[in-house]
Amino acid sequence: MSYLSDSTYGKDNVKFLKVKKDPRNPKIHEVMEATVRVLLTGAFDESYTEADNSSIVPTDTVKNTILVEAKKFDIWPIENFAAHLAKHFINKYSWVSAVDVSIHQHRWTRISRENGASKTYDHSFLKDGDELRLSTLQYSRNGTFKLSSGVKDLTVLKSTGSMFYGYNECDYTTLKPTKDRILSTDVDATWVWDSKKLGSINNINTLAKHGVFDDAFEAARKVTLDLFATENSPSVQNTMYKMAQKILDLVPDLENVTYSLPNKHYFLFDFSFQGLENDNELFYPSPHPNGLIKCTVARTPKSKL
Ligand SMILES: O=c1[nH]c(=O)c2[nH]c(=O)[nH]c2[nH]1
Known part of the structure; x- marks a missing residue:
């Protein structure tokens, strides 16, 4: 059956x-x-x-x-x-x-x-x-709703100011630690609105007229770009966590923020066969595979404060 x-x-x-x-x-x-x-x-x-x-x-x-x-x-x-x-x-x-x-x-x-x-x-x-x-937006006849907003395919690259070292090394590891690498990704960030704070789906129109959704979008985009550009990133994991935290600080009506970031690797080309040095100047993009790193950062529930 x-x-x-x-x-x-x-x-x-x-x-x-x-x-x-x-x-x-x-x-x-x-x-x-x-x-x-x-x-x-x-x-x-x-x-x-x-x-x-x-x-x-x-x-x-x-x-x-x-x-x-x-x-x-x-x-x-x-x-x-x-x-x-x-x-x-x-x-x-x-x-x-x-x-x-x-x-x-x-x-x-x-x-x-x-x-x-x-x-x-x-x-x-x-x-x-x-x-x-x-x-x-998911909306049910009983009035419950879940609204989220986001940005997708915002492609960024920094040519220095990114590190990756101190990771687990075992007999399967070939990656070399680095204090200076290229970091590039297509930002996919989503923020979920707190339905209790928004009230009912009917309030979305009023909030929209007050610029709540546009302001949140501009804030999230700016946080993402500013942190990406200014931070000496220890890892994709830590940088995305800081971005999400900052967005939650700036937009009180959000419940959580999720980032999903491909790590689009660029590999330093080895010119030793020509006797040439490569001081992080000439890279080639790796077509595949790519890293994929995701996290959701939510507000700590009052019971845990
Ligand atoms: O920021 C990074 N996080 C990782 O988990 C990882 N893994 C890897 O090979 N390179 C990187 N870079």
């Missing part, structure tokens, strides 16, 4: 670009390019077990909904759009019990101008790299 123990479905990779025009000057624009996923959970079992499709909200309808609501709603910041979409599906379809929304926003920043009254051009944008801002 078997049974359907779990299921969810929806549309993934729904992409759009929205242009927001300043009502006072319609030539001044903001743009948002986003990739959205919405998954629905609920009383859909019979579509799987009995071939009864009557409960299915087609994934095509899910896609249309994302695009229609992106057109009608002020979707900045993405946390606000995630909450709007989640509430829409719960309110419209009584048999949907939970919604899982994930939004990735592509990084278009205004092009700066050399001269002029304004520091940036009104409707010209620059995409520097593959960096994404992201938000995920």
Whole structure:
């Protein structure tokens, strides 16, 4: 005997670009390019077990909904759009019990101008790299929710100011300790909001209008870049831990911060066959394998203080 123990479905990779025009000057624009996923959970079992499709909200309808609501709603910041979409599906379809929304926003920043009254051009944008801002929201009909935000694929490299020594050495070890190496990674950082502090999903709109999510994003990004650049890193592990701690200090409404960092190795090329020294000047990127280091830093519960 078997049974359907779990299921969810929806549309993934729904992409759009929205242009927001300043009502006072319609030539001044903001743009948002986003990739959205919405998954629905609920009383859909019979579509799987009995071939009864009557409960299915087609994934095509899910896609249309994302695009229609992106057109009608002020979707900045993405946390606000995630909450709007989640509430829409719960309110419209009584048999949907939970919604899982994930939004990735592509990084278009205004092009700066050399001269002029304004520091940036009104409707010209620059995409520097593959960096994404992201938000995920799980919302249940009973009102419980889990909101997270983050940054992904923020690629950084430092050419000195990174060490790695004092690690366990055994008969399998070939790595040489170093006090000066290249450190490079694609930052993937996620911060989970404390649902109790946010109150209800309905407060997300007000918090968004007060800049809470934008401020947290800018703070987390700045902490990540500043610590990466300024610290003489003893290891990826210690550096990511310090970054997460600092973000928790700066943003009181967060419950925890997770980093997932590939260690993108660059190896010093051995020029001894040419009688040449290599004083950390010429490296070659290692295509694979790479280290992968993850940690979550949470606030110490009051009971443990
Ligand atoms: O910062 C590092 N952490 C490790 O765990 C590790 N392992 C390794 O080979 N190099 C590094 N670097």
